[in-house]
Amino acid sequence: MTRDVYAESGSRDILAEMATTCDLLLTNAHVLTLDEQFTAFPSGAVAIDNGRILDVGDIAANYTARDTIDCRGRIVMPGLINAHTHAPMTLLRGLADDLRLDVWLLGYMMPVEREFVRPEFVALGTKLACAEMIRSGTTCFADMYYFEDSVAEASADAGMRALCGQTVLKFPSPDAASYEDSLALARRFIERWKGHPLIVPAPAPHAPYTCTVEILRACAEMAAEFDVPLHTHLSETTFEVDQSRQEHGMPVIPWVKKNRLFDARVLAAHCVHVDDGEIRALEAAGAGVAHNPTSNLKLGSGIAPAARMLELGVQVGIGTDGCASNNDLDMFEEMRLAALLAKGFSGNPTAIPAKQALAMSTRIGARALHIGDVTGSLEPGKRADLIVLELTQAHSWPPFERDPDAVYSRIVYSAKAGDVVDVMCDGKWLMRDRQLLTLDEGELHRAAADVARRIDRFLLQREQSVLQKLIAIGGATEQESFEVQAKARVASAETVHNALASDDITVIRGVHYHQYDTYFYFDAEQGRLRYREDEFLDDAGKVVNARARLTLTGPSREAAFGSVLLFRSRFLAPASHTPRFYREYFRPTREREVEKDRRRWLVAYRGVQFYVHLDRLLSPAVEGYFVEVKSRTWSRRDAQDKAAIIADLLQRLGANASETIEADYVDL
């Protein structure tokens, strides 16, 4: 039974009766299917029924639709797919920028997350993210965060498609006290969402360096058991790769392969530092990659070899990463950058042409997420995830039509998020005529501004005190101590050595350091922070060991007993970060450095133990030698008693106790 038979009858009614009925017909559009052949229809139609794409092409006449929308002068294409983000972090957009990765992560992101991340925070952040994503033409995203249940609920409520990864970490996290809890949470999460029309649940072991081998294996097994993808971060920084080489004797990709991560269908974010062999391993494992050009640039991680990965057959999607490192969720900016960066990186202006960048953000992205059968192109049978663009603004004008590929160039190189007019996901309109239909933006904005104010308050409070700021980054043990001490010049080192060799002074032990002190200064009441690095020297003067400690000292001494001073200090040891970290994190008002050679002895004299230092100042250089005598003290009485002995001992060591020096070396 051909249509011609009926056409000959000349009856329009009969034709209409024979036409298939559908829910919606988008007509007269420039339809870009983004299918494998990049089929396009300069004036085509899309028939949608029951949330599904029924037909695409010059097919308007074959359908009777309950609703028809004339898309003349507009482009209809698949919704964009954001292949990697942390949606709730939209609430942390612009919180702290232009910082080094460790300062940003350990100094800001993690303390704030520890304090604020609860299910309500996650739900609100996800809704705010959905509003932004829908406005910028994204219909589907791959997520990874804590309390992923709330991400899934909020996304489904907003009508968006999402691959939701429940984070698993070896550390305690906002939603799990241990990694066993974390794994159990991931399992319950998958059980709850498996089979949902919009949500694909996944375990998300955060990264090889934040997980144990057991976690990686358990997650891969869980993904295989439930037949769901697995979302993770791989090879983001050279630091990560170097560390993997050191600890495991191989880079990240072979390491996780060896530990059978690829038993699961993996979506790997970043893959910035991968060589051809690793790319081939990813391809062979059927792993999808999420390329995050903005985040990788902004955090100084590098530039992923996206063009090469595509060339070797890897499905490479494009992601924005979280808003805290981007700072938005705009896939138009992201695909433009992916296309540009590939060219600048290789010196080849034909690398990742516009067409390919758009495919990465649609069809290829869907495959990277392992949902290529459901979405990513306008093909009969796929779900109706699509957007309508109007490229009539100044920044998109004029239009050239000679080259059928020019439309891809217009979308990637000059269109903006604001050119998206309508957005549909799973056959349901999420935005019409730039009005969001599933989210109350006013309410979201009010609530988000409130959270921002609370975070601002939290950080301001913390930043009022250097000590609080130190505690906020963890590992800082507050430990108060009092010390009596005196310092004086000595004529020569010999007098000290001779005195120590005498019978009435017992040397319990001795050590030789090269000591580097960096003092950070703050406003008046904040005291100063000393970062001290001790290099332990052997008898030949060679460095045999090193350690670093932080000490926060108050602004002034507590008391004086003659020339002997009583100090209070707070020891905060050890210093696990570099001076650079502390500098950028604490932002001192100024900074000074002192370098010295120190011989330090623990001695017993008149029944009391003292530390004796014989110091030579190297930088800033000061002529001659200094001797310091100090002892812990526990009471004013004890301090007073020890002060008398110190004065005596100083004299024995060749110093004049009446010419002691009150100033610290740094203040000389």
Added chain:
Amino acid sequence: MTRDVYAESGSRDILAEMATTCDLLLTNAHVLTLDEQFTAFPSGAVAIDNGRILDVGDIAANYTARDTIDCRGRIVMPGLINAHTHAPMTLLRGLADDLRLDVWLLGYMMPVEREFVRPEFVALGTKLACAEMIRSGTTCFADMYYFEDSVAEASADAGMRALCGQTVLKFPSPDAASYEDSLALARRFIERWKGHPLIVPAPAPHAPYTCTVEILRACAEMAAEFDVPLHTHLSETTFEVDQSRQEHGMPVIPWVKKNRLFDARVLAAHCVHVDDGEIRALEAAGAGVAHNPTSNLKLGSGIAPAARMLELGVQVGIGTDGCASNNDLDMFEEMRLAALLAKGFSGNPTAIPAKQALAMSTRIGARALHIGDVTGSLEPGKRADLIVLELTQAHSWPPFERDPDAVYSRIVYSAKAGDVVDVMCDGKWLMRDRQLLTLDEGELHRAAADVARRIDRFLLQREQSVLQKLIAIGGATEQESFEVQAKARVASAETVHNALASDDITVIRGVHYHQYDTYFYFDAEQGRLRYREDEFLDDAGKVVNARARLTLTGPSREAAFGSVLLFRSRFLAPASHTPRFYREYFRPTREREVEKDRRRWLVAYRGVQFYVHLDRLLSPAVEGYFVEVKSRTWSRRDAQDKAAIIADLLQRLGANASETIEADYVDL
């Protein structure tokens, strides 16, 4: 006379009378002055009078204004400065993308410019560019193009500030038949515009490699004579730098310095490939640099060391370059990319923080253009070039206020062109509430679409014919010729050598080649294009010289005289580009290669001159030797006569004239 005296009087009227009168007061704004200290006022005011900034800060009470605008919840900051563009090329946006520089430039831009660039085109393109720039918050731009008079007129009409550079080239250009004309044009242009309130005229020697030393010197002298800046392109590609090293024994910057270009106040676009020494030379010369990150990536030129240049004291502004290589004029995208790229390039996430990127797009940009005294920051005495931003959309939410620098981060990392609400230049509103006030966008769009259609038609017509396409890129001399020729196998090379040594054949000259032929195939009527590279071999078989030629041959032979065939061919010599260029430019449907060893003699036989080829096919390899005999011919009668002699000669050379081969080697 202090204000307090009057304040004590308690009379508001007196206060109001004492307040200075001004044209306009913007109140309650988050004012970012972008001055040297980055002074900002979370709720400040800007007083404007007679196009000039009168006062900035918490100063609203000091002024009575004829007009007051409440900017509550909005940001007021200096207008953005686009430090390098070719405004009229906005009409070529998206015309040809993802091509190599030479294909893009020689294959598309230059032929289209030759055909279309007239004063009206330039005026229209500039107006379209101004519409886009105003919409995206740009109030000032540095331009370089042909018919710059029309750029200046259109910009001034649109109310924008511009540094307009009249291009000078050593080649004929759309507005000058010779470089003397070009220089004269530049002089007249400067004379006309010097002193204009919005336009700063400048000579614009295009680049060192497109100018002669005389042009560079003449332009520098002209700029000095009129005390205007000079706009040029420097060190954009490694190719340019390598060429400079080869030709002049030094890279670009020392070369132009030696030739006294820096006698002028230079604005140098790109500076992608410059080392520390060259950067110091730029700094010492007081040259400003326009960093064009998108264009440099898109054309595969590289990544300029912008952070290093700033560090060494160079004034580095940010530019979009022309729309044909960007493809828009959006300074928000450009400064974001500048900030991101510096981080990714150096691996240092603190490189070019948001604040600095914004300064590059305002205050520092103005200095790079040598107009820092006039614009670039909101400071009393400067002209009122400012924009009003509203950062309340989803992509900018929520706002953090703890860190006073967070506002710069919001503007650079998440704000978009569409967040610009109002734009003022020289005290005049160019946009209010997103409505353009000085340009009729509807009319501009209609006219631009019409130009695009005409360009489409021109290129479509050209692309219908391989020959026309070849002529379009210039240098192709169409030269028709007819040849009679015959080809046959010979048993051995020896028979040929022996015959040539015989008395009745005179060898006039002989040559030995290694010949590489690349055949590009097109649709039926287009014929095929042969790219032939001849390597000339000496007696020892070593390459002593090489040349490349292009030949377009028709689809079939013209006639046959027995075994001798008559061919028509069009010679288009020499081939100045690489096979890769022609491949990407012509986009053949398929391609084949033939490699052979050829000995070629010019011989005289029976009073007629012939070429004799003794060929051995190397790839695809064919056993044995072939001999070809051919001669130019001018008439059917002549062809017929020569055909008879060729048949005879073939036999003399050891071939059987009745077993000739009709096929080309490529078709064997």
